[in-house]
Amino acid sequence: MPIIEVSSLNYRYVGQRDYVLRDISFTVNEGEFVLIVGPSGCGKSTLCRCLNGLIPHFYEGDLEGDVWVAGHSVRETPTHVLSQHVGMVFQNPQNQLFSLSVESDVAFALENLSLPREEIRRRVDEVLSLLGITELRDRSPFELSGGQQQKVAIASVLAMRPRIIIMDEPTSFLDPISSLNLIETIDRIRKSLGLTVLLVEHRIELAAPRANRIIVMNDGQIVYDGNPAEFFERYDAHSYGVYVPKVVRLAREVNKHVRLFNKPPLSPEEFEERVRMFASHRV
Amino acid sequence: MALSLFEGLRFKPGKSFVHKLDPRAKLLTSLLILITAFMYTDVVIISILLLLEYVLIRIAGVSGMWLKTLRGALPLAAIIFVITFFARMADKGVAFITFYESFAFAYRLVVFLSSFSLFFLTTTPEEIALTLTKLRIPYQYTFAFVSAIRFTPVLAEEMQSIMDAQRARGLELDKGGFLQRIRKMIPVLVPLLVNVLRRSYELAEAMEVKCFGVSKNRTYLKELRPTGKDYAFTAVVVVLFAMVVVARVFYIQPALHIFGLLGLLS
Amino acid sequence: MPAIEFEHVSYQYKSGVKALDDVSFTIERGELVVLMGENGSGKTTILKHLNGLLKPTEGRVIIDGTDTRTATVAQLAAKVGLVFQNAEEMFFESTVRDEVAFALKNFGYSEDVVKRRVEWALRFMELDAYAENSPFILSGGEKKRLALAIVLAWGPEIIALDEPTIGQDSLQKEKMAEMVRLLNTQGKTVIMASHDVEFVADLSPRIILLSRGKVMGDGTAEEVLTDVEKLAKCSILPPQVVATLTRLQDLSITRRTLSVEAAAREVVEKIWR
Ligand SMILES: Nc1ncnc2c1ncn2[C@@H]1O[C@H](COP(=O)(O)OP(=O)(O)OP(=O)(O)O)[C@@H](O)[C@H]1O
Ligand SMILES: Nc1ncnc2c1ncn2[C@@H]1O[C@H](COP(=O)(O)OP(=O)(O)OP(=O)(O)O)[C@@H](O)[C@H]1O
Ligand SMILES: [Mg+2]
Numbered sequence: 129m130p131i132i133e134v135s136s137l138n139y140r141y142v143g144q145r146d147y148v149l150r151d152i153s154f155t156v157n158e159g160e161f162v163l164i165v166g167p168s169g170c171g172k173s174t175l176c177r178c179l180n181g182l183i184p185h186f187y188e189g190d191l192e193g194d195v196w197v198a199g200h201s202v203r204e205t206p207t208h209v210l211s212q213h214v215g216m217v218f219q220n221p222q223n224q225l226f227s228l229s230v231e232s233d234v235a236f237a238l239e240n241l242s243l244p245r246e247e248i249r250r251r252v253d254e255v256l257s258l259l260g261i262t263e264l265r266d267r268s269p270f271e272l273s274g275g276q277q278q279k280v281a282i283a284s285v286l287a288m289r290p291r292i293i294i295m296d297e298p299t300s301f302l303d304p305i306s307s308l309n310l311i312e313t314i315d316r317i318r319k320s321l322g323l324t325v326l327l328v329e330h331r332i333e334l335a336a337p338r339a340n341r342i343i344v345m346n347d348g349q350i351v352y353d354g355n356p357a358e359f360f361e362r363y364d365a366h367s368y369g370v371y372v373p374k375v376v377r378l379a380r381e382v383n384k385h386v387r388l389f390n391k392p393p394l395s396p397e398e399f400e401e402r403v404r405m406f407a408s409h410r411v
Numbered sequence: 412m413a414l415s416l417f418e419g420l421r422f423k424p425g426k427s428f429v430h431k432l433d434p435r436a437k438l439l440t441s442l443l444i445l446i447t448a449f450m451y452t453d454v455v456i457i458s459i460l461l462l463l464e465y466v467l468i469r470i471a472g473v474s475g476m477w478l479k480t481l482r483g484a485l486p487l488a489a490i491i492f493v494i495t496f497f498a499r500m501a502d503k504g505v506a507f508i509t510f511y512e513s514f515a516f517a518y519r520l521v522v523f524l525s526s527f528s529l530f531f532l533t534t535t536p537e538e539i540a541l542t543l544t545k546l547r548i549p550y551q552y553t554f555a556f557v558s559a560i561r562f563t564p565v566l567a568e569e570m571q572s573i574m575d576a577q578r579a580r581g582l583e584l585d586k587g588g589f590l591q592r593i594r595k596m597i598p599v600l601v602p603l604l605v606n607v608l609r610r611s612y613e614l615a616e617a618m619e620v621k622c623f624g625v626s627k628n629r630t631y632l633k634e635l636r637p638t639g640k641d642y643a644f645t646a647v648v649v650v651l652f653a654m655v656v657v658a659r660v661f662y663i664q665p666a667l668h669i670f671g672l673l674g675l676l677s
Numbered sequence: 678m679p680a681i682e683f684e685h686v687s688y689q690y691k692s693g694v695k696a697l698d699d700v701s702f703t704i705e706r707g708e709l710v711v712l713m714g715e716n717g718s719g720k721t722t723i724l725k726h727l728n729g730l731l732k733p734t735e736g737r738v739i740i741d742g743t744d745t746r747t748a749t750v751a752q753l754a755a756k757v758g759l760v761f762q763n764a765e766e767m768f769f770e771s772t773v774r775d776e777v778a779f780a781l782k783n784f785g786y787s788e789d790v791v792k793r794r795v796e797w798a799l800r801f802m803e804l805d806a807y808a809e810n811s812p813f814i815l816s817g818g819e820k821k822r823l824a825l826a827i828v829l830a831w832g833p834e835i836i837a838l839d840e841p842t843i844g845q846d847s848l849q850k851e852k853m854a855e856m857v858r859l860l861n862t863q864g865k866t867v868i869m870a871s872h873d874v875e876f877v878a879d880l881s882p883r884i885i886l887l888s889r890g891k892v893m894g895d896g897t898a899e900e901v902l903t904d905v906e907k908l909a910k911c912s913i914l915p916p917q918v919v920a921t922l923t924r925l926q927d928l929s930i931t932r933r934t935l936s937v938e939a940a941a942r943e944v945v946e947k948i949w950r
């Protein structure tokens with residue numbers, strides 16, 4: 129069942145001549161993990177804003193086409209209602225944590241929605257343990273590492289119990305291990321809560337193996353929407369500013385000698401699996 | 412110097428009786444000390460107040476920081492002393508009483524600055540925010556206060572990093588005359604301003620997504636729950652203050668009585 | 678004379694954090710070196726020692742024969758061009774040209790030298806078309822190039838780059854790698870902090886591996902990035918080629934390499950033997 133439906137979406141910011149998004153149409157089903165990639169400036173962040181109501185409620189400008197999210201028309205629904213269906217995590221963790229303790233930050237949106245105190249307390253406990261950050265409860269966000277801050281940001285959004293979560297380059301400020309850790313955490317939560325995840329990410333090699341689907345954008349348009357492995361097989365990903373994971377290149381190189389891979393593997397694990405299967409057949 | 416004054420206003424974490432007191436009880440105490448100091452220009456009374464503060468400070472275990480505040484307040488006190496002295500000299504001449512009163516004025520300032528340092532040193536910014544809420548101050552102001560506390564260190568770090576970056580481009584911030592140095596702050600202040608603007612835009616976006624300002628009856632997860640200790644403490648403070656007021660009505664001024672006995676006021 | 682010498686350098690921030698702990702290494706002129714390590718391992722702290730923004734609490738840092746404690750930041754900055762991680766957030770002039778000229782004026786170059794060098798640096802970084810634009814309206818990749826142009830303009834012998842690839846797409850990264858290589862072949866000493874393993878693997882520099890303020894390894898990219906155990910100890914993900922080969926160890930695939938071609942050949946040989 130589609131939880132996001134976008135049709136013929138065009139958008140330009142106030143005072144700009146060119147449309148930043150042009151004729152964007154796609155649907156996302158409940159429970160999918162969609163990776164959104166594309167060169168810098170192609171409109172990924174703008175698209176995210178269209179899905180959670182920041183466009184047109186916070187940013188003005190010309191919006192054409194329809195966006196439906198969790199049964200609500202984004203154009204007609206105020207941001208605070210949408211926020212309870214679509215959670216948004218931004219790039220810089222510093223600028224989305226306002227409070228003086230992790231607990232207050234996680235409770236922030238729920239307090240604003242004036243939920244009963246008992247309910248807030250229950251939800252805060254729940255999301256803190258879901259992300260494995262219960263022991264950070266009384267710490268100040270300022271003294272946490274980037275990875276921990278980003279987890280707090282995710283917790284504070286999940287506390288609103290959205291069915292969709294959108295993340296705009298959440299690992300930019302993190303080293304590879306912390307990024308991997310964050311992406312694994314997101315994937316685990318997605319599976320346990322049945323969430324729909326849209327992730328904008330430059331670190332393709334970490335995210336692609338976990339995504340069901342990849343949407344590639346270029347210059348405000350969608351140029352590919354489908355299976356990640358197929359994208360690397362059929363397209364010159366690098367020319368779209370998309371990093372080609374080394375295992376994909378490794379598989380291509382092996383295929384020059386023996387045609388071992390019908391579709392490119394996206395992780396060392398997949399590569400290994402394929403080679404072992406082949407090796408065991410040969411014995 | 413001025414900085415050490417602020418040092419004394421920054422929260423120092425602790426678990427003492429004073430730290431755990433309800434912030435409203437502490438705020439009331441600080442206020443009553445301030446009012447008492449306003450009612451009396453009497454060194455004996457002011458010294459008693461200072462002594463009381465000192466006892467609380469010792470219990471809280473923050474005497475080091477508190478003494479820093481006192482020291483930080485000294486230059487300010489000196490200015491008050493000089494101003495009062497010249498103002499009083501006009502009608503009373505250079506007499507013992509002129510010295511005495513100017514001194515008492517300056518001393519008074521030290522007492523009430525230090526009484527607020529007592530409050531800020533032992534109260535977390537979060538408790539302060541809760542107190543503001545309890546005082547029915549609109550949430551926007553409380554939020555502004557919390558953000559100021561939250562982002563001051565972030566901005567300080569950013570400023571340091573910009574200064575480092577411009578020095579790496581050959582800017583010598585500590586060279587040249589006064590005007591030149593001010594001009595040299597432009598390469599630091601412009602990026603700082605631009606970054607603050609960008610940051611506040613991003614913050615506003617995140618606040619919007621977190622439903623800021625949606626409901627008029629915002630819930631507050633944390634509450635202030637006064638305990639028996641808080642009531643007992645507040646009662647003691649109020650009784651002491653009542654005694655002070657009574658004494659004032661009967662015009663009791665211990666220092667002046669002593670000086671009178673010593674014949675210094677003739 | 679080596680370009681950079683760190684002799685038993687320790688550094689402690691005022692907050693009490695010991696960011697560097699007995700760090701020693703020597704970098705010769707013309708070398709290309711990458712400092713690798715997880716968040717907080719001390720990479721930026723080392724770079725800030727190069728131009729004297731930080732002075733060691735213990736030990737000595739010697740740049741081109743000068744102990745950094747005996748020179749001002751401005752004197753050292755003339756030799757070491759440091760590009761900050763967020764250098765694009767430090768722009769303040771109204772045009773790209775003025776932004777580049779700022780440092781040259783600080784270093785006291787005459788007007789026509791300033792002019793010549795600005796033009797040269799902008800052309801080198803392919804920014805000459807934007808000379809009259811405001812630096813604030815450049816795209817992300819252009820801003821990064823401007824940050825590098827600013828430093829190149831005054832011609833320092835040593836170029837230091839802090840995380841030049843952060844938040845960049847694959848095309849921009851490729852461009853950055855090209856620039857770094859070009860500078861290095863022109864004889865500049867380049868030292869760079871990065872935790873972008875694949876980017877570093879492609880650049881194939883000398884690597885100094887850091888963890889919690891200590892030097893944990895120092896060698897060629899091939900040596901350091903194929904040592905899987907050590908990388909794990911320093912919380913660094915190995916490059917994908919190495920990770921893949923390691924998984925196939927028991928199939929007598931023993932070769933450890935960064936090269937995709939060599940790795941593919943190894944797999945094919947061992948499986949079709
Ligand atoms: N608030 C804004 N006002 C005007 N123009 C904007 C605004 N935000 C973005 N743009 C422009 O819209 C275009 C798309 O920007 P967007 O931020 O969506 O790209 P992106 O794909 O997220 O890039 P990146 O990978 O660098 O984050 C860019 O040309 C950008 O300059
Ligand atoms: N200005 C500062 N004051 C206090 N501590 C600091 C300061 N700057 C850095 N540190 C601390 O010093 C240590 C090393 O920091 P440094 O910035 O050098 O790490 P890094 O390797 O550059 O990390 P990253 O990958 O996050 O950029 C960290 O523990 C950090 O928290
Ligand atoms: Mg973006």
Ligand SMILES: [Mg+2]
Nearest residue numbers: 720721722839
């Ligand atoms: Mg760093």
